[in-house]
Amino acid sequence: MTPLVPTDQTYYIIDFDSTFTKVEALDILGEISLSGRNDRDDVLNQIKTITDRGMAGELSLAQSIQLRLKLLNAHRDQLPALVERLSTMVSDSFQRNRGFLTEHADQIFIVSSGFREFIVPIVTALGIKAENVYANTFEYDESGNIVGCDEENPLSKDRGKVKLMRELNFDGDVFVIGDGYTDYEIRESGLANKFYAFTENVVRPTVIAKADHVAASLDEFLFDNKLSRSQSYPKSRIKVLLLENVHPIAVALLEKEGFSLDVRKGALDEDELIEALQGVHILGIRSKTNVTRRVLDNAPKLMTIGAFCIGTNQIDLTAATEKGIAVFNAPYSNTRSVVELAVGEMIMLIRNIVPKSNKMHEGVWDKSATNSFEVRGKKLGLVGYGNIGTQLSVVAEALGMDVYFYDVVDKLSLGNARKCQSLDELLAVSDVISLHTDGRKDNKNLIGAREFGLMKQGVIFMNLSRGHIVDIPALVEAIKSGKVAGAGIDVFPYEPKTNNEEFMNELRGLPNVILTPHVGGSTEEAQANIGQFVPGKLLGYMNNGSTYGSVNFPELQLPLLHDSHRLLHIHANVPGILAKINNIFAKYHINIQGQYLKTNETIGYVITDIAKEYADEVVQELKDIDNTIRFRLLY
Ligand SMILES: NC(=O)c1ccc[n+]([C@@H]2O[C@H](COP(=O)([O-])OP(=O)(O)OC[C@H]3O[C@@H](n4cnc5c(N)ncnc54)[C@H](O)[C@@H]3O)[C@@H](O)[C@H]2O)c1
Numbered sequence: 001m002t003p004l005v006p007t008d009q010t011y012y013i014i015d016f017d018s019t020f021t022k023v024e025a026l027d028i029l030g031e032i033s034l035s036g037r038n039d040r041d042d043v044l045n046q047i048k049t050i051t052d053r054g055m056a057g058e059l060s061l062a063q064s065i066q067l068r069l070k071l072l073n074a075h076r077d078q079l080p081a082l083v084e085r086l087s088t089m090v091s092d093s094f095q096r097n098r099g100f101l102t103e104h105a106d107q108i109f110i111v112s113s114g115f116r117e118f119i120v121p122i123v124t125a126l127g128i129k130a131e132n133v134y135a136n137t138f139e140y141d142e143s144g145n146i147v148g149c150d151e152e153n154p155l156s157k158d159r160g161k162v163k164l165m166r167e168l169n170f171d172g173d174v175f176v177i178g179d180g181y182t183d184y185e186i187r188e189s190g191l192a193n194k195f196y197a198f199t200e201n202v203v204r205p206t207v208i209a210k211a212d213h214v215a216a217s218l219d220e221f222l223f224d225n226k227l228s229r230s231q232s233y234p235k236s237r238i239k240v241l242l243l244e245n246v247h248p249i250a251v252a253l254l255e256k257e258g259f260s261l262d263v264r265k266g267a268l269d270e271d272e273l274i275e276a277l278q279g280v281h282i283l284g285i286r287s288k289t290n291v292t293r294r295v296l297d298n299a300p301k302l303m304t305i306g307a308f309c310i311g312t313n314q315i316d317l318t319a320a321t322e323k324g325i326a327v328f329n330a331p332y333s334n335t336r337s338v339v340e341l342a343v344g345e346m347i348m349l350i351r352n353i354v355p356k357s358n359k360m361h362e363g364v365w366d367k368s369a370t371n372s373f374e375v376r377g378k379k380l381g382l383v384g385y386g387n388i389g390t391q392l393s394v395v396a397e398a399l400g401m402d403v404y405f406y407d408v409v410d411k412l413s414l415g416n417a418r419k420c421q422s423l424d425e426l427l428a429v430s431d432v433i434s435l436h437t438d439g440r441k442d443n444k445n446l447i448g449a450r451e452f453g454l455m456k457q458g459v460i461f462m463n464l465s466r467g468h469i470v471d472i473p474a475l476v477e478a479i480k481s482g483k484v485a486g487a488g489i490d491v492f493p494y495e496p497k498t499n500n501e502e503f504m505n506e507l508r509g510l511p512n513v514i515l516t517p518h519v520g521g522s523t524e525e526a527q528a529n530i531g532q533f534v535p536g537k538l539l540g541y542m543n544n545g546s547t548y549g550s551v552n553f554p555e556l557q558l559p560l561l562h563d564s565h566r567l568l569h570i571h572a573n574v575p576g577i578l579a580k581i582n583n584i585f586a587k588y589h590i591n592i593q594g595q596y597l598k599t600n601e602t603i604g605y606v607i608t609d610i611a612k613e614y615a616d617e618v619v620q621e622l623k624d625i626d627n628t629i630r631f632r633l634l635y
């Protein structure tokens with residue numbers, strides 16, 4: 001069968017309530033006409049129930065209209081206020097696709113069992129012709145009260161849309177877009193070629209079940225029919241997989257954007273992740289999901305990854321870069337939370353509080369100052385002097401500690417902190433040692449038996465960075481021998497994937513050891529900050545091409561797109577690509593409105609803004625340039 005392609009002889013039949021507008025107009029009229037009445041909410045609920053039952057095909061249309069008008073008790077004078085309210089409630093995708101509505105004004109018809117009195121002013125404002133509106137009309141009593149509708153109008157009756165469409169007898173293909181069962185009836189009776197169930201405002205399973213196609217927005221309808229539209233790709237087609245319980249703020253932000261979300265609580269293993277990633281464009285994870293090269297090899301649609309945390313060592317960044325997948329994280333949002341936990345643990349451990357607290361729970365009162373110390377005047381050794389290390393340095397000095405640090409990069413010391421020339425020097429001098437290095441592979445077992453051997457007898461040891469940095473058997477040995485008098489460990493070489501899995505580790509049951517389930521960054525504040533921050537980065541990339549703050553892509557902060565097309569070209573960083581791109585623009589006489597280029601050692605990222613009209617071949621030729629990794633068109 002040849003696919004249906006819209007032509008000049010194609011007619012678009014569009015429903016009004018909950019399709020063209022976000023709401024049912026009679027519900028809004030009720031809010032106006034019932035205002036001030038004690039039973040307002042109760043009556044409004046009754047009206048909504050009747051509307052839904054009508055839409056789902058459970059009540060006859062005539063019954064539904066009559067019942068609602070009676071409950072409404074509305075007046076002609078209330079109609080201007082209704083129109084004003086409705087004008088602010090036009091569906092977002094209709095508002096942004098005015099171009100389609102005006103360009104095809106002769107082919108677009110509103111067919112609704114709503115009322116002309118409010119439909120005409122709303123739809124004509126967006127370019128639809130008044131004479132193409134088919135709807136009911138109100139009837140009034142002599143005082144102007146709305147008492148019914150014109151019963152001669154077929155739209156006031158059951159299967160009225162079908163009857164009307166028969167009368168209109170369109171000579172051409174007919175596509176129907178609507179959210180209700182009565183819209184489907186047009187297709188059912190053979191008077192339309194296709195029925196699109198419109199779900200931007202309401203989702204009615206009984207209607208979806210009957211649809212030829214589900215359109216989450218008008219963009220989806222336009223994309224499906226290759227008609228001109230305001231968005232290059234419908235947002236509802238963009239699939240997002242969010243793992244590890246990311247904050248609801250992030251879920252809400254991505255949902256608001258119109259993306260399709262799959263949200264899961266725990267992490268996934270490699271095979272599960274590959275399966276879940278099929279068709280997914282955006283992946284959101286935290287520290288526990290390993291995104292390996294094999295995962296990326298099997299996720300052809302994946303465009304960007306958001307790490308809703310600081311660390312990105314769980315992602316194969318080299319593979320992501322080679323595949324043109326931009327990775328973002330939240331580099332500062334939970335820093336303070338880790339610092340506060342480190343300070344708290346340090347004080348608890350040096351005071352030997354954990355065994356005392358445990359004994360108290362067993363009823364043992366063991367008051368003694370033995371092996372309890374202040375942190376004031378003690379030497380704190382920080383391994384890794386990045387965002388967390390430096391902030392802890394400042395807070396620890398405020399507590400009266402002498403801070404020492406060691407970093408592989410030459411870092412400026414804050415306050416009176418003293419730089420050590422080697423890790424060994426730092427280990428030997430410190431009373432308390434806290435690890436804050438990043439999780440790069442080379443840091444595996446950075447602290448092992450040799451390093452514990454260099455530490456002072458009775459040292460306090462903390463790791464809130466990454467689990468693989470410490471050789472756990474060596475730490476266990478150091479605790480048992482008394483070398484380490486207290487330990488605070490938040491991160492482990494293997495961590496349970498979900499809260500249902502048992503934590504297995506040799507550190508369990510040892511004295512004066514605080515074990516926490518990787519919660520250094522798990523505060524309400526930090527998670528809310530991250531939930532706000534990372535979606536901003538993901539949306540900046542998806543909607544605009546911006547890579548500012550990316551951990552693996554050349555960073556570009558791009559201006560917003562205005563009335564032009566943006567061509568994004570990601571390629572292997574080899575000589576001559578920019579020249580090849582610009583040769584194609586020259587060949588097709590394309591005037592470049594703006595061009596941006598940035599490279600890193602692996603890839604180049606070229607963004608070109610051009611006027612909307614250009615030859616179809618341009619895109620294909622850009623995609624065909626040797627060493628192209630990915631190409632995207634945005635408008
Ligand atoms: N426990 C948690 O919940 C939690 C929360 C946030 C961050 N983290 C982890 O904390 C660590 C620090 O985070 P950050 O934001 O300060 O990172 P950062 O990148 O700002 O700082 C890391 C520092 O470590 C240094 N470094 C790397 N390897 C080193 C080595 N072998 N010796 C000495 N210095 C070394 C780097 O040069 C850098 O200055 C990261 O591993 C991060 O993943 C854990």
Ligand SMILES: O=C(O)[C@H](O)COP(=O)(O)O
Nearest residue numbers: 286287288309310311521
């Ligand atoms: O890298 C981080 O920010 C921390 O390790 C926290 O990770 P989480 O989000 O998995 O708790």
